[in-house]
Amino acid sequence: MQTPWDYRYSSRSQRMASSAIRELLKLVEQPDIISFAGGLPAPDVFPIKEIEEACSRVLHTKGPQALQYGATEGYTPLREMIASRSARYGLNISAENVMITSGSQQALDLLGKIFINRGDRILTESPTYLGALQAWNAYGAEYVTVPSDDDGMNTDYLEEALRAGPKFIYALPNFQNPMGTTLTLKRRQRLVYLADKYGVPIIEDDPYGQLRFEGEHLPSVSVIDSQYRSSPNEKGYSGNVIYLSTFSKILSPGLRLAWIIAPPEVIRKLTVAKQGTDLHSPTFNQVVAHEIDSGGFIDQHVKLIRKVYSERRDAMLDALTEHMPTGVHWTHPQGGLFLWITLPEGMNTVEIFKYAIEEKVAFVPGFSFHPRGGGENTMRLNFSFCKPEIINEGISRLGRVLKTQMK
Amino acid sequence: MQTPWDYRYSSRSQRMASSAIRELLKLVEQPDIISFAGGLPAPDVFPIKEIEEACSRVLHTKGPQALQYGATEGYTPLREMIASRSARYGLNISAENVMITSGSQQALDLLGKIFINRGDRILTESPTYLGALQAWNAYGAEYVTVPSDDDGMNTDYLEEALRAGPKFIYALPNFQNPMGTTLTLKRRQRLVYLADKYGVPIIEDDPYGQLRFEGEHLPSVSVIDSQYRSSPNEKGYSGNVIYLSTFSKILSPGLRLAWIIAPPEVIRKLTVAKQGTDLHSPTFNQVVAHEIDSGGFIDQHVKLIRKVYSERRDAMLDALTEHMPTGVHWTHPQGGLFLWITLPEGMNTVEIFKYAIEEKVAFVPGFSFHPRGGGENTMRLNFSFCKPEIINEGISRLGRVLKTQMK
Numbered sequence: 001m002q003t004p005w006d007y008r009y010s011s012r013s014q015r016m017a018s019s020a021i022r023e024l025l026k027l028v029e030q031p032d033i034i035s036f037a038g039g040l041p042a043p044d045v046f047p048i049k050e051i052e053e054a055c056s057r058v059l060h061t062k063g064p065q066a067l068q069y070g071a072t073e074g075y076t077p078l079r080e081m082i083a084s085r086s087a088r089y090g091l092n093i094s095a096e097n098v099m100i101t102s103g104s105q106q107a108l109d110l111l112g113k114i115f116i117n118r119g120d121r122i123l124t125e126s127p128t129y130l131g132a133l134q135a136w137n138a139y140g141a142e143y144v145t146v147p148s149d150d151d152g153m154n155t156d157y158l159e160e161a162l163r164a165g166p167k168f169i170y171a172l173p174n175f176q177n178p179m180g181t182t183l184t185l186k187r188r189q190r191l192v193y194l195a196d197k198y199g200v201p202i203i204e205d206d207p208y209g210q211l212r213f214e215g216e217h218l219p220s221v222s223v224i225d226s227q228y229r230s231s232p233n234e235k236g237y238s239g240n241v242i243y244l245s246t247f248s249k250i251l252s253p254g255l256r257l258a259w260i261i262a263p264p265e266v267i268r269k270l271t272v273a274k275q276g277t278d279l280h281s282p283t284f285n286q287v288v289a290h291e292i293d294s295g296g297f298i299d300q301h302v303k304l305i306r307k308v309y310s311e312r313r314d315a316m317l318d319a320l321t322e323h324m325p326t327g328v329h330w331t332h333p334q335g336g337l338f339l340w341i342t343l344p345e346g347m348n349t350v351e352i353f354k355y356a357i358e359e360k361v362a363f364v365p366g367f368s369f370h371p372r373g374g375g376e377n378t379m380r381l382n383f384s385f386c387k388p389e390i391i392n393e394g395i396s397r398l399g400r401v402l403k404t405q406m407k
Numbered sequence: 408m409q410t411p412w413d414y415r416y417s418s419r420s421q422r423m424a425s426s427a428i429r430e431l432l433k434l435v436e437q438p439d440i441i442s443f444a445g446g447l448p449a450p451d452v453f454p455i456k457e458i459e460e461a462c463s464r465v466l467h468t469k470g471p472q473a474l475q476y477g478a479t480e481g482y483t484p485l486r487e488m489i490a491s492r493s494a495r496y497g498l499n500i501s502a503e504n505v506m507i508t509s510g511s512q513q514a515l516d517l518l519g520k521i522f523i524n525r526g527d528r529i530l531t532e533s534p535t536y537l538g539a540l541q542a543w544n545a546y547g548a549e550y551v552t553v554p555s556d557d558d559g560m561n562t563d564y565l566e567e568a569l570r571a572g573p574k575f576i577y578a579l580p581n582f583q584n585p586m587g588t589t590l591t592l593k594r595r596q597r598l599v600y601l602a603d604k605y606g607v608p609i610i611e612d613d614p615y616g617q618l619r620f621e622g623e624h625l626p627s628v629s630v631i632d633s634q635y636r637s638s639p640n641e642k643g644y645s646g647n648v649i650y651l652s653t654f655s656k657i658l659s660p661g662l663r664l665a666w667i668i669a670p671p672e673v674i675r676k677l678t679v680a681k682q683g684t685d686l687h688s689p690t691f692n693q694v695v696a697h698e699i700d701s702g703g704f705i706d707q708h709v710k711l712i713r714k715v716y717s718e719r720r721d722a723m724l725d726a727l728t729e730h731m732p733t734g735v736h737w738t739h740p741q742g743g744l745f746l747w748i749t750l751p752e753g754m755n756t757v758e759i760f761k762y763a764i765e766e767k768v769a770f771v772p773g774f775s776f777h778p779r780g781g782g783e784n785t786m787r788l789n790f791s792f793c794k795p796e797i798i799n800e801g802i803s804r805l806g807r808v809l810k811t812q813m814k
Contacts, residue, residue: 001646001670001671001672003608003645003646003647003670003672003673004606004607004608004647005522005608005646005649005669005670005672005673006672008522008574008575008608009521009522009676010520010521010522010523010524010527010546011524012520012521012524012546013520013521013522013676013679013680016521016679016680016683017679038476039476040475040476041475043470043471043472043474043475044471046470046471046474046475048466048470048471048474051466051474052462052463052466052467055459055462055463055466056459056462056463059455059458059459059462060459063450063453063455064450064451064453064455065450066661067450067453067455067458067659067660067661067662068447068448068450068453068659068660068661069445069446069447069655069660069661070661101685102509102663102685102688102689103685103686105683105684105685105686106684106685109683109684109685113417113419113420113545114416114417114419114420114423115412115415115416115417115420116417117417117418117419120417131683131686134682134683135683135684137683138520138680138683139417139419167415168415199411200411201410201411201412201415238410239408239410239412240410240411242412248476252474252475252691253474253475253476253690254473254474254475254476254477254689254690254691255474255689255691256509256685256686256687256688256689256690262412263408263410263412264408265408265410265412265413266410266412269416269420272420272423272424273420273423273545275541276423276512276516276538276541276542276544276545277512277513277516277542277684278508278509278510278512278513278516278663278685279510279512279538279663280663281509281663282509282661282662282663282689282692283660283661283663284659284661284662284692285689285691285692
């Protein structure tokens with residue numbers, strides 16, 4: 001049907017191609033496919049009962065407030081709760097440093113809106129989080145990339161990239177999406193040092209930081225940067241690193257609640273942008289998220305999530321050892337939801353995807369996570385969604401496909 | 408505190424000034440002020456019990472789905488419900504014409520994102536809805552305006568404005584925000600005719616359409632346009648009018664749920680934009696909104712809202728008759744949340760606002776709703792939020808201020 005809208009799309013909308021993933025994933029919707037393609041949390045660990053109780057308490061005690069319009073920055077008690085949780089990890093901030101967003105995707109969109117002019121260069125890891133690219137492509141971002149290895153962003157290549165004059169650095173230090181890798185302490189320090197040397201600020205995206213199964217907690221880049229600029233052991237917040245995290249992985253993604261930690265002036269700019277974007281995130285969901293944590297529930301709950309995801313990661317690692325042909329490399333995530341497979345050079349995981357679908361198993365081809373191309377021989381696997389026995393069966397199917405393709 | 412972010416804001420963000428309303432409204436937050444400034448629904452009519460019951464039923468029967476990630480377009484049963492409700496009003500559409508958004512503000516933002524290039528001219532009424540201006544200013548919109556009177560947009564001036572080559576027309580035919588006026592049937596037909604003559608499509612924003620207290624329902628511009636293009640009495644959807652509405656005024660604004668009706672191709676473009684903007688609106692809220700209407704609750708509930716708002720509008724009209732000095736003109740809304748006051752030429756409601764605050768009563772000065780200036784002698788009053796006796800007291804205070812100022 002022809003309509004008068006057909007020739008009226010913005011030039012911006014031409015840059016917002018539907019992601020290749022999205023098109024491929026339509027193939028995954030058949031029910032008998034074992035899918036490692038999505039990034040879904042395990043529904044088994046959704047705290048349904050606790051959310052129901054919190055909904056009831058909120059509606060009984062604060063109904064009119066919870067159902068009314070709210071402040072653009074977010075529900076103050078929730079912002080305070082996030083500030084005090086952050087203080088435990090060494091970031092000494094207050095509610096005025098916190099804005100509530102409708103998922104981390106909105107945080108990325110709002111940051112793009114207030115910072116990115118068409119043609120601005122953003123420094124990212126390669127591969128990096130696809131959602132950031134989708135948000136920022138709309139604002140005309142271009143990318144300067146630093147390659148990653150099993151220890152995250154390879155900071156040996158960082159200085160050269162910084163000399164390209166990026167507007168900011170975008171980094172995912174913990175259990176990175178898509179690779180599942182963790183940036184080592186030494187590299188975090190190097191990142192902070194070099195960013196300071198060139199005066200380039202950092203956006204640190206940390207959706208999975210609470211989901212560490214093994215190894216010791218590493219200080220966030222925002223904490224390292226804050227310490228770097230102040231006297232030893234002083235807790236503070238430098239403002240040079242904008243930090244993002246979310247309730248999607250520790251409570252439920254269906255609530256669409258995440259947060260941004262930034263200097264107050266950046267929060268004010270974000271607030272003006274959010275006012276025109278969706279006015280505010282759902283009051284009800286915010287009050288419920290605050291209510292559910294009133295007895296310290298989230299700390300308890302993440303222990304369960306870590307246990308379940310850790311078992312599933314183990315199941316996937318074991319299955320990979322059992323079923324993969326030689327020449328296939330995979331990462332060993334210390335937390336999070338994903339791991340990353342690298343096939344020998346010359347293999348093409350988009351081609352292999354079609355055979356995998358025939359064998360009723362799905363993954364995400366890795367090329368789509370590379371802002372400047374590359375990664376044709378890589379793929380992302382999610383281990384949080386499927387139960388261990390399903391994981392084993394799925395990896396066994398994938399092994400069969402790869403053995404045939406790698407002959 | 409200086410940070411490296413200070414010189415990195417986008418040129419877009421310079422265009423997104425915090426609204427003058429927002430700054431003024433900070434003065435309103437004193438508890439003893441009677442505020443007609445906001446646009447808040449009456450919390451007295453929030454269906455708290457029904458929402459609680461729906462939350463419980465949803466979490467018991469569909470918990471894992473309701474708390475998980477969902478489709479960007481929205482929860483299919485909710486989209487179907489909106490399609491079938493729309494059919495009752497003569498718009499024969501299906502779920503593929505419907506996208507769920509995080510409030511109407513997001514609908515306006517996404518439409519700006521996919522349609523507006525910097526410098527594009529948008530045809531609006533003057534005054535018009537401030538939220539649309541806030542959303543579209545970020546994308547560099549400019550405005551061509553048509554003056555309004557007590558019957559809505561004055562279509563006598565429309566043809567001249569259309570010849571300026573606007574990208575689309577933005578119209579609020581029912582109980583317009585800010586004026587409370589309703590576009591007459593004749594003017595709706597004229598709008599459709601002239602828009603077709605110049606090939607310019609229309610965005611029809613209808614947040615209050617269900618809240619008519621008196622007079623007969625008028626067909627929406629989208630229905631009139633669809634009939635205009637098809638054989639008589641045939642129900643269909645032309646696609647030339649994109650229609651917006653919301654659950655904020657008929658259920659609760661704190662759920663942040665609204666919808667867009669558009670041709671499937673526009674919905675696809677919006678979906679790609681929304682994917683990068685906030686991935687999807689909260690699954691939980693969508694499933695709850697669908698559940699709450701399963702027994703036809705919304706139709707019942709709007710009767711209550713109409714009754715309560717109608718009483719409050721009457722209280723305000725009576726109080727205005729009682730307390731306003733001669734020379735003050737006001738609109739007589741047939742529905743909605745607002746009415747509009749015009750003072751004699753030369754009066755300035757921004758000046759008067761300060762005296763009003765001293766008298767502990769607040770309104771929104773009308774100039775901010777005018778995309779190209781004007782309206783210094785106008786103000787918007789909300790009648791949905793305060794109880795009738797409070798309305799009378801507030802208008803009596805405002806009357807005292809105006810009598811002093813108009814001497």
